[in-house]
Amino acid sequence: xxxxQIFDPAxxxxxxxxxTDVDQALLTFAADLDWLKRQGGQVERFNLAQQPLVFxxxxxxxxxxxxxxxxxxxxxxxxxxxxLAGRYPRRAELARWAGISSLAVQVQPATGSxxxxxxx
Amino acid sequence: MQFxxxxxxxxxxxxxxxxxxxSIACATAVQLADxxxxxxxxxxxxxxxxxxxxxxxxxxxxxxxxxxxxxSALEIDPQGAAQQYRDRIVGPVRGVLPDKVVRDxxxxxSGACTTEIAAFDEFTQLLTDAALVxxxxxxxxxxxxxxxxxxxxxxxxxxxxxxxHNPEGASCLGPLAGLEKQRAQYHDAVAALADPARTRLVxxxxxxxxxxxxxxxxxxxxxxxxxxxQHLVINGLMPETEGQIDPLAHALANREAxxxxxxxxxxxxxxxxxxxxxADNLVGLSALRRLFAMDESMATTQEVNKAMPxxxxxxxxxxxxxxxxxxxxxxxxxxxxxxxTLAAAIAVALAERGLLVHLTTSDPAAxxxxxxxxxxxxxxxxxxxxxxxxxxYRQEVLASKGRHLDEAGRAMLAEDLRSPCTEEIxxxxxxxxxxxxxxRRFVVMxxxxxxxxxxxxxxxxxxxxxxxxxxxxxxxxxxxxxxxxxxSRQTKVLIATLAETTPVLExxxxxxxxxxxxxxxxxxxxxxxxxxxxxxxxxxxxxAANEQAQLAAVASQHASRYAVVPLQVQEPVGLExxxxxxxx
Numbered sequence: 022x023x024x025x026q027i028f029d030p031a032x033x034x035x036x037x038x039x040x041t042d043v044d045q046a047l048l049t050f051a052a053d054l055d056w057l058k059r060q061g062g063q064v065e066r067f068n069l070a071q072q073p074l075v076f077x078x079x080x081x082x083x084x085x086x087x088x089x090x091x092x093x094x095x096x097x098x099x100x101x102x103x104x105l106a107g108r109y110p111r112r113a114e115l116a117r118w119a120g121i122s123s124l125a126v127q128v129q130p131a132t133g134s135x136x137x138x139x140x141x
Numbered sequence: 142m143q144f145x146x147x148x149x150x151x152x153x154x155x156x157x158x159x160x161x162x163x164s165i166a167c168a169t170a171v172q173l174a175d176x177x178x179x180x181x182x183x184x185x186x187x188x189x190x191x192x193x194x195x196x197x198x199x200x201x202x203x204x205x206x207x208x209x210x211x212x213s214a215l216e217i218d219p220q221g222a223a224q225q226y227r228d229r230i231v232g233p234v235r236g237v238l239p240d241k242v243v244r245d246x247x248x249x250x251s252g253a254c255t256t257e258i259a260a261f262d263e264f265t266q267l268l269t270d271a272a273l274v275x276x277x278x279x280x281x282x283x284x285x286x287x288x289x290x291x292x293x294x295x296x297x298x299x300x301x302x303x304x305x306h307n308p309e310g311a312s313c314l315g316p317l318a319g320l321e322k323q324r325a326q327y328h329d330a331v332a333a334l335a336d337p338a339r340t341r342l343v344x345x346x347x348x349x350x351x352x353x354x355x356x357x358x359x360x361x362x363x364x365x366x367x368x369x370x371q372h373l374v375i376n377g378l379m380p381e382t383e384g385q386i387d388p389l390a391h392a393l394a395n396r397e398a399x400x401x402x403x404x405x406x407x408x409x410x411x412x413x414x415x416x417x418x419x420a421d422n423l424v425g426l427s428a429l430r431r432l433f434a435m436d437e438s439m440a441t442t443q444e445v446n447k448a449m450p451x452x453x454x455x456x457x458x459x460x461x462x463x464x465x466x467x468x469x470x471x472x473x474x475x476x477x478x479x480x481x482t483l484a485a486a487i488a489v490a491l492a493e494r495g496l497l498v499h500l501t502t503s504d505p506a507a508x509x510x511x512x513x514x515x516x517x518x519x520x521x522x523x524x525x526x527x528x529x530x531x532x533x534y535r536q537e538v539l540a541s542k543g544r545h546l547d548e549a550g551r552a553m554l555a556e557d558l559r560s561p562c563t564e565e566i567x568x569x570x571x572x573x574x575x576x577x578x579x580x581r582r583f584v585v586m587x588x589x590x591x592x593x594x595x596x597x598x599x600x601x602x603x604x605x606x607x608x609x610x611x612x613x614x615x616x617x618x619x620x621x622x623x624x625x626x627x628x629s630r631q632t633k634v635l636i637a638t639l640a641e642t643t644p645v646l647e648x649x650x651x652x653x654x655x656x657x658x659x660x661x662x663x664x665x666x667x668x669x670x671x672x673x674x675x676x677x678x679x680x681x682x683x684x685a686a687n688e689q690a691q692l693a694a695v696a697s698q699h700a701s702r703y704a705v706v707p708l709q710v711q712e713p714v715g716l717e718x719x720x721x722x723x724x725x
Binding site for chain 1: 242243250549554
């Protein structure tokens with residue numbers, strides 16, 4: 022199964038509840054990741070404020086940071102290659118990268134703006 | 142002293158700033174060492190003066206105290222611990238990742254939350270690292286003031302449970318996420334704290350209603366997280382003999398007796414020791430060794446200088462405060478210095494000038510504010526209740542942001558909302574709602590204790606940057622809470638303190654923190670001053686004379702303008718007695 026790596030900007034916490042206003046995008050994504058893990062997907066998530074060394078050790082991530090800065094994050098790698106940057110992936114995208122049937126996405130439609138396969 | 146009998150390995154002293162817990166912790170450590178025990182004295186107080194009390198410089202490494210065989214000491218400096226934590230995380234990527242990215246990471250790790258956790262991490266080591274402390278029979282902790290203490294002690298209980306229930310650790314642990322590998326250590330720390338054979342907690346209070354109420358709250362909160370074995374020390378009692386000479390001493394003794402007669406039930410059953418008021422500040426070994434002596438000789442050998450210079454009154458600040466007809470007035474300072482009283486007195490005085498005033502308090506023991514509510518037509522009184530605000534905020538987020546999540550997602554969000562940050566955010570939101578009114582009328586606030594207050598300001602800063610980011614380019618006129626706090630025409634910050642060494646040091650630290658945030662305090666108010674009360678008893682005169690050095694420091698080093706409020710013969714509750722605080 023392909024491995025997905027998420028490189029977050031410097032966050033207090035990955036679900037976003039620590040901000041002065043709760044960030045809906047982070048919240049939805051945290052729920053989507055949780056869903057993906059329950060489907061058996063392989064995901065790792067790194068927070069720039071807590072594990073900056075991981076960012077420095079991956080050439081692709083380090084170069085991305087040099088070119089685009091922290092504002093360019095989040096960055097998503099699938100098997101070490103850049104798959105997406107600048108926004109969090111939708112549930113269907115995660116499922117596709119992880120090789121999980123889109124049927125599973127339809128059975129559990131729950132993400133914010135995207136409740137069916139058509140919109141993603 | 143009952144709390145010294147069969148002393149277990151860990152002894153904790155807790156109480157608000159100014160109750161004397163540093164002195165008592167030091168005296169305890171010295172006494173145990175004098176008995177031939179090997180003792181480690183640990184200060185986790187951000188304003189530690191253990192070094193001053195023992196006449197030896199102490200730092201963040203364990204050092205032997207030369208003058209007391211068997212005694213070693215250690216100061217945990219929360220700021221220093223946070224810096225070490227930042228260096229551990231950021232150090233390896235400095236020069237590797239772009240400089241701007243490194244600066245962003247450092248900023249993210251500069252919050253109060255990081256400081257709190259970094260200090261706690263060191264404290265955990267002392268409870269669980271056998272090699273570090275095997276050379277000691279006793280470890281005596283002079284802990285930080287109550288709110289901070291509770292936070293420190295509550296975290297292991299809450300977080301051990303949290304980590305267990307979230308084996309993936311993907312959730313909101315804030316800066317603790319970096320420390321997660323040590324979960325076994327946190328578990329051991331909780332076990333050590335809850336074990337009465339190993340740990341004793343000594344609540345230190347003065348014989349004053351608010352101080353005892355605070356001790357009762359601490360008792361309940363700590364008992365709830367497993368701290369079962371507790372003692373109570375009532376410090377600084379007025380000796381009976383003084384009351385025969387001096388009406389002020391007599392009134393104080395009566396107030397103390399009345400407060401003790403209404404001792405909160407939770408405290409009444411605790412083993413209790415009483416210590417009498419001493420004439421001198423407890424600095425130096427001979428003073429420490431006399432602290433527990435029952436028959437303190439009252440003879441004050443020094444000639445007391447009775448010619449006190451005139452001290453500026455609180456009334457002298459009122460014209461300046463009232464000048465603009467509206468604005469935010471914040472009384473800030475550590476718990477126990479009488480912020481609520483001062484805020485209420487100022488609010489009443491402004492209201493009596495016919496101005497519109499809103500007095501708002503976040504002090505959980507706000508009986509005083511309740512007593513002025515409804516007494517004047519143009520004085521409104523409200524309260525920010527942290528527990529209620531937090532619950533309201535949780536429900537609001539679950540209802541709005543949680544609406545689109547599936548069941549598992551909602552459960553995760555609910556769990557995350559139990560994180561320690563949530564209360565800070567909820568209280569901050571209530572705070573920013575209230576301060577918006579200050580454009581139309583006076584808003585007078587007593588704020589919660591210092592650490593908490595700074596967290597609010599910290600949050601204000603983050604909020605400020607967020608709003609700036611969103612508004613940038615829009616060309617819109619806007620005012621953020623931070624801009625409001627930094628503008629001295631809109632906001633006047635009064636720093637409240639007592640004329641004693643530790644409270645003045647704490648107030649100076651608070652002022653430095655505010656200045657870092659771009660906020661310049663408008664004035665200082667020294668509350669409960671004996672020097673301003675002009676006592677006649679030799680003991681109180683000696684203590685009044687001891688205040689001179691601190692009053693001079695406030696006047697010449699710290700404050701651009703200041704006022705001194707005398708210690709009141711009667712407890713300043715109710716409209717009539719509050720008026721006396723602002724008498725010209």
